[in-house]
Amino acid sequence: MNNFFIFIILAGTFLLAVSLKPTFLIYKKTNSSQWALLFVLIIFFITGYWWVVYYFFTHGADTFVTLSVSLILFGGSAFVILVTRLSLSSIIKIEKASAQQRFLAEHDSLTRLPSRNKFFCVIEQQITQANPFTLLFIDLNGFKQVNDGFGHQYGDELLSVLSNRLQQHLSGIANLYRIGGDEFALILFSREEKTYSNCIAAINTAISFPFTIKKQKIMVMLSIGVSRFPDDSQQQHELLIQADLAMYEAKKTGHQVIVYFPELGHRARELSEMSKRIEKALQSDEFELYLQPILSAFGQQLHGAEVLIRWRKEDGEFIPPNKVLSVAEQTGLILPLSQWVVLNSLKHLKKLKAHGFSGLLHINLSPKDLESKEFYYFIEMLVDLDPSMGESIIFEITENAVMTSLNAAREMMSKLSKMGFKFSVDDFGTGFSSLVLLRELPIDQIKIDQSFIKNMLNETTAYAIVESTIFLASRLNCNVVAEGIEEKDIEQALIKLNCDYVQGFLYSRAVPLDEFIQENLM
DSSP states (O other): OHHHHHHHHHHHHHHHHHHHHHHHHHHHHHOOHHHHHHHHHHHHHHHHHHHHHHHHHHHOOOHHHHHHHHHHHHHHHHHHHHHHHHHHHHHHHHHHHHHHHHHHHHBOTTTOSBOHHHHHHHHHHHHHTTOOEEEEEEEETTHHHHHHHHOHHHHHHHHHHHHHHHHHHHTTTOEEEEEETTEEEEEESOOOHHHHHHHHHHHHHHTSSOEEETTEEEOOOEEEEEEEETTTOSSHHHHHHHHHHHHHHHHHHTOSEEEOOHHHHHHHHHHHHHHHHHHHHHHTTOEEEEEEEEEETTTOOEEEEEEEEEEBOTTSOBOOHHHHHHHHHHHTOHHHHHHHHHHHHHHHHHHHHHTTOOSEEEEEOOHHHHHOHHHHHHHHHHHHHOTTGGGGEEEEEEHHHHHHTHHHHHHHHHHHHHTTOEEEEEEETSSSOHHHHHHHSOOOEEEEOHHHHHHTTTOHHHHHHHHHHHHHHHHTTOEEEEEOOOOHHHHHHHHHTTOOEEESTTTOOOEEHHHHHHHHTO
8 A cells, every 4th residue: 555655656756747848948938937936846846755755665654644645745746737738838829829910910911921011120120231132112013904804802812823923933032022902022132133133034934924813814914113222212211112113114104124213203203293283273273174166067066065174374374284184193183183173164064054055065084083982972962963964064084094994984984874974985096995995885975086087188097997987986876076177178078977076176276164155155
C-alpha cells in the first residue's frame, strides 16, 4: 500500500515537471516576472515532492494520513499543469487572433496583397532611411466596363486573378500592393535600369494572355505611372501625387507607361486653379447660355436650338467651352455645371415660349451625367414640378460618352425616356460603336458630325457616310440633323439626300437669348 502512495506522489511530480515547459513558454511570450516566479516555485515543489517520497519510503506512515497527503499533492500538481496548459492555449489563441488582425489591417481582404496602409508605412520607412526607390502606380483600364457588363463578382474575381499573376511574375523584383479599387502599387527598391526593365517586362508577361473569369475570356490592359525618390521629390505625398498624375497621363494618352515629368505638375496646378475658378463662377452665376438655331432643311423653319455654355473673361473674350467642360469632367464639377445648364435652360425655355417658340431645346450631357444617380434624381424633381418638361427638351449625348459605360447609359436613358425626354446622338460616326448605340439605346435623333458634312462634296467616302446615315436613320424612325454647315452647296446636297434638319454658321452662330428671340421669333 505504501508503494501505491509513493506512485501517486511520483505521478504528481511528473505532472509538475511537465508543467515547466508551458510555464517557461508563457514567460518567454509575456516576459512577466510572475510566470518566472511560478517557474521557480514549481521547481521548489518538485523538490518538496521528492522529499515526501523519500520520507514515506524510509519511514512509512499512517495509511489515512499518507493517502490524504498523496491525493492533495497529486491534485495540486494536476491543478498546476491544467492552469499552465490552459493559460498557454489562451495566449496562443490571442496571439493568433492578434496576428490575424494585424494581417487584415495590413492586407487587402480580396487579393490578400499588402494593403494601402502597409504601402504607406513602407514608403515612409524608405524615405526616413533615405533609401532610393522607384514607385509605380498601376490602373486597370476598362475595369468599370467589366463590372457593368458582367457584374461585380466578375470584377472581384478578375482583380484576384490579376493580383495573383502579378505577384507570381514580380516575385523577387518588386513589392506589390493593392491601394484601392482597381489600382495597385509597386515599389522597386533598386534604381538600376535593368531592374526597372525587368519589372515592366514581368508585368507585360503577366497580362499577355487572357484571363478566364467564369468561362469568359477577358484581355487586360494597364496604365502605369512612375515617380522616383529622391529624383522627383523627397516628400511622400508629392511622390504619390506624381505617380498618380503620370498614371492618368498614361491612361489619357493611351501609353502603357509614363514616367513623371515636371510639366505634369504644372498642368495639375493649372487644373486645380481652373477648377477653383469654375466653382466660383458657378456660385456667382458668371456663366451664360447661348443658343444656336436648328432649322428644317426644307423651308428653313425654326425647329429647335442647341444650348451652349459660354464663360466670358474680364477682357470680354470667351474661355473655350471645351476647356471648361474638360476641367469640370476631371475635377468632379461636371454634375453641378450640368445642373446649372438645365435649370437656366428651363428659364430660357419659359421666355422662348412666351415669344411663340414651340421647338426643342438641345441640352448636352456628359458621361458623368449618364452615370449619376444624383443627376437622375435632380431631373426627376424637376419633372415633378413640371410634368410636361420632357416634351420640350432633347438631351444630346456623344458616342464616346455612352460607350464609357453602356449599361449605366442604357439604364439612365430608359428612365428619362419614360419621363418624356428624347435623345440625340451627337458627333455620329466619329466612334467605333455607332450601330451598337442605335440597337441598344432609345435614340430619337442622329446628328451627323461636321467633319463628314464639311468634306462630303470633296470626299466620296464622307458623302457615302452622310447618305447612308440619312437612309439608315429614316428606316429606324430617327430624324437627322446635319451640323457644321457653312456653305450653300452643302445645304443643297443635304436637301437632295432628304436630311431633316440643318445647323451651322451658314444660318447663325450661337447667340444670347435676347438676340436669338430677335432673329428667330420676332
